[in-house]
Amino acid sequence: MASMKAFLRKLLLVLLCLVLAGLFYLDGVITGTFEAKRYALPAQVFARPLELFAGARLSLADVRAELEALGYRRVERVRDRGQFELGPGSLRVHSRGFDFPDGAEPPRLVRLSFSAEQVSALASAGDTLDILRLEPQKIGGIYPTHGEDRLLLRLSAVPDTLQRGLLAIEDRQFYRHWGFSITGITRAAISNLRSGGVVAGGSTITQQLVKNYYLSSERTIRRKLTELLMAVLIEVHYPKDAILESYMNEVYLGQDGPRAIHGFALAAQHYFDTPLEELGLHQQALLIGMIRGPSLYNPRRNPQRARERRDLVLRVMAEQGVINEGQATVAQAMPLSLQSGSSADRFPAYLDLVRRHLVDQYRREDYASAGLRIFTPLDPRLQRQLETSASRILNTLNPGGDLQTASVVTRTSNGEVVALLGGREPRATGFNRALDARRPAGSLLKPAVYLAALEQPERYTLATVLDDSALRIAGPDGSVWAPRNFDRESHGQVLLHRALANSWNQATARLGMELGVPAVENMLRRLGLKQSVPRVPSLALGAGEYSPLMMARIYQTIAVDGIRTPLRSIRSIVNRDGETLRSNLTEYERGVDARAVHLLRYALREVVREGTGRGVYRYLDNDFHVAGKTGTTNDGRDSWFAGFSGDLLAVTWIGRDNNDATGLTGSSGALRIWADFMAGAATRPLYYRMPEGVQLHWIDDQRGMLTGEGCSDARLLPFIEGSEPVQRTDCRDRGEGLRGWFEKLFGG
Numbered sequence: 207m208a209s210m211k212a213f214l215r216k217l218l219l220v221l222l223c224l225v226l227a228g229l230f231y232l233d234g235v236i237t238g239t240f241e242a243k244r245y246a247l248p249a250q251v252f253a254r255p256l257e258l259f260a261g262a263r264l265s266l267a268d269v270r271a272e273l274e275a276l277g278y279r280r281v282e283r284v285r286d287r288g289q290f291e292l293g294p295g296s297l298r299v300h301s302r303g304f305d306f307p308d309g310a311e312p313p314r315l316v317r318l319s320f321s322a323e324q325v326s327a328l329a330s331a332g333d334t335l336d337i338l339r340l341e342p343q344k345i346g347g348i349y350p351t352h353g354e355d356r357l358l359l360r361l362s363a364v365p366d367t368l369q370r371g372l373l374a375i376e377d378r379q380f381y382r383h384w385g386f387s388i389t390g391i392t393r394a395a396i397s398n399l400r401s402g403g404v405v406a407g408g409s410t411i412t413q414q415l416v417k418n419y420y421l422s423s424e425r426t427i428r429r430k431l432t433e434l435l436m437a438v439l440i441e442v443h444y445p446k447d448a449i450l451e452s453y454m455n456e457v458y459l460g461q462d463g464p465r466a467i468h469g470f471a472l473a474a475q476h477y478f479d480t481p482l483e484e485l486g487l488h489q490q491a492l493l494i495g496m497i498r499g500p501s502l503y504n505p506r507r508n509p510q511r512a513r514e515r516r517d518l519v520l521r522v523m524a525e526q527g528v529i530n531e532g533q534a535t536v537a538q539a540m541p542l543s544l545q546s547g548s549s550a551d552r553f554p555a556y557l558d559l560v561r562r563h564l565v566d567q568y569r570r571e572d573y574a575s576a577g578l579r580i581f582t583p584l585d586p587r588l589q590r591q592l593e594t595s596a597s598r599i600l601n602t603l604n605p606g607g608d609l610q611t612a613s614v615v616t617r618t619s620n621g622e623v624v625a626l627l628g629g630r631e632p633r634a635t636g637f638n639r640a641l642d643a644r645r646p647a648g649s650l651l652k653p654a655v656y657l658a659a660l661e662q663p664e665r666y667t668l669a670t671v672l673d674d675s676a677l678r679i680a681g682p683d684g685s686v687w688a689p690r691n692f693d694r695e696s697h698g699q700v701l702l703h704r705a706l707a708n709s710w711n712q713a714t715a716r717l718g719m720e721l722g723v724p725a726v727e728n729m730l731r732r733l734g735l736k737q738s739v740p741r742v743p744s745l746a747l748g749a750g751e752y753s754p755l756m757m758a759r760i761y762q763t764i765a766v767d768g769i770r771t772p773l774r775s776i777r778s779i780v781n782r783d784g785e786t787l788r789s790n791l792t793e794y795e796r797g798v799d800a801r802a803v804h805l806l807r808y809a810l811r812e813v814v815r816e817g818t819g820r821g822v823y824r825y826l827d828n829d830f831h832v833a834g835k836t837g838t839t840n841d842g843r844d845s846w847f848a849g850f851s852g853d854l855l856a857v858t859w860i861g862r863d864n865n866d867a868t869g870l871t872g873s874s875g876a877l878r879i880w881a882d883f884m885a886g887a888a889t890r891p892l893y894y895r896m897p898e899g900v901q902l903h904w905i906d907d908q909r910g911m912l913t914g915e916g917c918s919d920a921r922l923l924p925f926i927e928g929s930e931p932v933q934r935t936d937c938r939d940r941g942e943g944l945r946g947w948f949e950k951l952f953g954g
Contacts, residue, residue, distance in 0.1 A: 248355050249577070251560055252342035253553075253584040254624075254777075255306070258318060259337040262325040263889050266297055268587060269318065269325075273299060275343055275586060277479040277545075287313050288484045295320050302481065304341035307581060307778045307786050311339045343586055344475075346557040347465075348564070355462075357471035358577065358782070361451040363483055367528060368470065368490040369450070374526040375494050375519055377411040381446055385412045385437030412437040415453045459493060460500045467500075477505065479545035487533060488540035491519040505542050513542060554635045555628030556584050559755075559775045562641070577782035582775055583622035588615060588854075588887050592625045593632045595882040600630060600860075603875065609868060611879060612639035613858040614758040614773075615887075618850055621762055621771035637863075644751035645861060649709045649818075649872065650837035650846045651730070651748045653764060653806055655718050656706050658729040660802040663929035668703040668805055669910040674713035679743050687744055689715045692838065692871070701910050703923065706809045707817030709836060711747055718746025732797040734759035734770050748837065757848055757857045764806065765833075765850040767897070768798035800897045801926045807833055808924055811892065814849065821873050822849070825881035831892040832884065836872030843867055845875030852890035856880055896924060903930045904939075914939035 256272045258264070273290050274280075278299065281289045290299040296319045303313035316338050319327040328335040347355050361369070373380050379387045387410055409417070416436045440449060458466060459473040467476050473493050474482040480489070495515035496503045505512035517538045524534040560582055596611050603609060615625035628638035637643075659666035674697040679687045689711045691697070697710060705713035718726055723741050730739060736759075739750045755773070763770050772793055779788045810833035813819040818836040826832065834849020845860040845868060858876040861868060868875065896902070906913040907921040910931060914920065917937035 249348040249564075249580055250344055250357075251346050251348065251557060251580045251582060253345050253582060253586050255304070255311075255342040256340045256587075257337060258316075258325055258328060258340070260325055260327055263323065264325055265323045266292075266295070266318075266320045269297060269320075271590070272340065272587065276340065277475075277481070279480075284315065286484070288481065301338065302341055304339070305784060306339065307780050311341070314338065342581065343552070345553045345582070345584060345586075348557075348561060348580075354466045354468050355472060356455055356467075356469040357475065358455055359451075359469065359471040359482060361447050361454070364454060364470070365483060365485065365490065367487060367523075368482075368485070368494070370526075370528040371490060371494050371519065371523045372454070372497075373411075374523055374528055376414070376497065378526070380411055380450065383410060383412075383441075385439075385441040386410055386434050409433075410437065411453050412440055412449055415449060415456060416440065418456050418458065457497055458500055459496050460504060477544055486537070486540065486543070487520070487529060488516065488537040489543060491523065491537060492516040492542065495519040505544055509542060516542075552633075553584060553586075553589060553626070554633065555638050555640055556582070556589070556623070556626045556775070558628065558638045559623065559626060559641060563775050578787070579780045579782075581777045581780070583617070583624050583777055584626075584775075585624040589625040591886045592627050592856075592883050595886070596627055596630070596632075596858075596879050599879045599882055603860075603870070603878075608862055608864075609860060610639060610863055611858065611860045611876075612643055612754045613856060613879065613883070614640050614754045615854060615856045615883075616758055616762055616773060618762065618765045618853060618855050621773050622777075623758075623773050623775045624854070639859070640754045643753055643859065643861075645753075645844045645859065646748050646750065646839040647752045647757060648748040648837035648839040648844060648846055649711075649714075650752075650757055650835055650848055650857075651750075652706060652709065652714050652746070653810065653835055654729045654733060654760065655714055655721065655726050655746045656702065656809065657733075657764075657798060657802055657806045658721050658725045659702070659717055660805045660926075661729075661799050663802075663926040666702060667925055667929050667931075668701065668809060668923045669905045669925075669931055670702045671699050671910050672702055672705050672713040673716050674698060674700050674705060674710050677712060677716060679715075679719070681742075687742075689744070689747055701905075701907060703809045703812060704907070707812040709813075709818045714746055715743065719743055729798070730760065732770070733763045734797065748839065754857045754859050757846070758855065761848045761850065761857060762855055763797050764803060764810070765855045767800045767807075768796060768803040770795045770797035801899050804897050804900055805924055805926070807892075810835055810849070818871075818873050819847070819849070819877060821877055822881045822884075825878075825885040829891070830888070831894075832888070833892060834877075834880070836877060838871040841867040842869050842871060845870040845877075846872050847876040847880040849880060849884075850892070851884060851888035852892050854884065854888045856883060858883075899927050900924050901927055901930070905931065906935050906937075909935070911935050913937050 256269070258269065270292070278288050278290050281291055284291050284298050284300050287300050287302045290297060296317060298315070298317050300315045301313050304311050314330050316328055316330045316335060318325055328338055413433050416433050455469040455471070457470070458468055459470070460467040460476065462476060467473055470493055471482045474480055474485055474489070477493070478485065478489055492505060492512060495512070495518065502508065503512045503515045520534045520537050523529050524531050560580060592613055592615060596613065600609055600611060610630050611627065612629065613625070613627040614623060616622060617624050626640050628640045674691070676690070676696055677688065681687060691711050692709070696712060700710065700713055723743060723745055726745055727739055727741065735756060737756065739745055742749055759773055762773060778786055780786050811831065813836070814822045814832055814834050819834050822832060822834065830851070832849055832851045834847060837846030837848070838844070843861060843865055846858070848857040858880045860870060860875040860879070902922050902924055904913050904915050904917070904920050905911065905923045906917070907919045912931050912934040914937045916939060917935065
């Protein structure tokens with residue numbers, strides 16, 4: 207008997223040691239990971255903020271669209287943040303304010319006046335306001351591999367009715383228990399029996415938090431005991447408010463595709479497109495009610511069931527004194543007030559570009575859970591215009607068909623990517639054609655050939671005579687390359703600028719052979735192309751595989767006079783403490799002689815005035831000067847257009863994913879999307895400004911000789927000083943003032 211008692215004492219001692227060891231282990235887990243889990247946040251990605259100031263080229267409709275996209279509500283009279291009202295030619299808005307990387311923008315009540323499609327005046331509190339920055343749209347998030355998304359909130363920012371309503375439903379003894387509540391379990395069972403439904407749960411908020419943070423959902427005694435012990439340990443280490451705050455950031459409230467919606471702040475945005483602090487009672491009650499079953503009470507899939515659950519929560523809130531009976535009655539009469547339900551990743555193709563730029567500088571585990579705020583130059587107004595133009599033109603060309611498209615838009619001044627379209631369906635995820643489609647570029651590569659020539663003014667000028675006759679080039683394997691012009695005709699002796707404007711293949715191929723493939727490849731590198739190209743004569747006509755983004759790099763350099771500027775999708779990155787980790791400064795590097803680029807830009811203006819791109823001016827005003835180039839590949843498989851105004855550059859592609867023929871040329875397909883977009887987006891035309899070292903001369907446009915102003919076939923062309931022709935026609939100046947023609951055609 208004594209030996210049995212001794213054995214039992216030892217057994218109890220061993221069990222006690224095991225329990226203590228288990229407690230120490232659980233305590234270590236909690237103290238070592240609770241803070242990290244509490245603040246593990248995905249990166250938030252923001253568009254540019256809309257800046258409003260007197261003279262801004264924004265209509266009242268533009269500003270209203272921006273406000274609605276930000277979740278502002280139109281009201282008869284503005285009283286609170288996040289509201290706006292309309293008046294004749296004016297708008298009053300109560301902005302929300304925002305902490306920008308360069309300083310905080312306070313919330314303001316502002317009156318904006320509009321005139322002639324632009325902002326004419328801003329006033330706040332009776333005083334003129336220089337500028338108002340609206341908060342930027344959140345365009346998406348970059349989540350950890352488990353896909354959880356959340357917005358961090360502080361308890362002080364949570365409406366009091368939401369806090370008290372949550373405790374009334376989930377844990378009425380929260381501020382009085384030590385992690386678990388026997389009376390709470392009993393009361394919950396009684397409440398559920400009385401109501402005939404699940405109104406309250408037996409687990410405390412602390413236990414629910416433990417389960418969400420550390421444990422699975424399996425229903426076993428061991429898991430439940432572990433949950434209880436860990437709940438007590440959390441209560442020992444952390445104050446009640448910290449636990450409640452963590453719970454409100456962690457609680458699961460639904461699914462958006464692969465993205466899990468966690469926390470009340472994100473749920474408010476997801477279901478109502480409204481900040482948490484602006485939710486009405488009926489919306490707060492709906493979110494509280496969803497805790498017991500986010501799928502069961504999903505208001506989009508099960509609106510009637512969700513409404514019944516919401517009304518039940520409102521009754522309990524009234525019974526517990528959180529709200530009065532009148533408030534409950536009014537809230538129960540309200541609709542669900544859901545927003546459209548679009549994915550939080552509003553611009554998935556652009557977000558894909560941001561991710562790729564991040565990968566170059568951060569580990570995924572750092573940027574996907576460190577709560578970074580990533581500010582981008584994406585312009586939602588330009589993005590909407592791009593999507594609208596692409597949809598309108600594709601539905602005309604191929605209604606309901608399989609034609610695909612992709613576009614990249616940059617701001618020429620700094621290389622920022624301001625809009626991007628990865629396919630016909632702008633909200634679709636998956637294959638991003640703007641970044642990943644690899645297609646022959648056709649004539650879009652020709653400017654590199656001509657630029658390589660124009661950098662040699664002793665050999666080539668815009669007036670150099672090229673041979674546009676048929677040619678055959680034998681390859682080392684015995685194959686023969688015999689390029690032909692699109693019109694299947696030869697044009698004989700033509701001036702260089704006309705060969706490019708009309709995209710004549712034979713003249714370009716001969717020029718490429720004269721220069722040599724290495725010279726063309728070198729020019730592509732200097733313009734910004736990074737990937738390898740085929741070292742074959744057909745490179746001059748677009749051989750190889752290129753994405754719209756690659757083409758945008760090349761044309762960006764041309765648009766800014768030969769200065770190579772990296773394309774950027776990130777302006778700055780800010781950590782959760784508000785410290786700027788990175789602020790991108792524009793990097794400039796001279797890639798090509800500015801004088802040669804100037805001559806090329808002349809020819810690209812001619813493309814859209816007289817050549818293959820003249821269809822542009824079916825969309826643009828005749829005095830709005832742009833430059834561009836069409837591109838068409840064999841059998842019309844790819845339709846391209848690249849071009850720029852004084853403020854924007856855009857590259858557009860149309861084709862089929864299976865590489866079948868489209869029946870489109872660059873001018874009948876991609877040009878139409880490009881021009882439709884530019885007509886609604888570009889605000890500054892190109893102006894003709896000659897760099898130092900360039901002069902204008904009158905040239906006979908048939909023979910390439912110097913001639914006089916007003917003579918037959920006279921044309922004013924720019925030349926690098928000293929490279930103008932030596933030969934002259936017999937005609938001398940007739941003084942007919944044709945310089946005005948040049949300025950009208952190409953901008954003064």
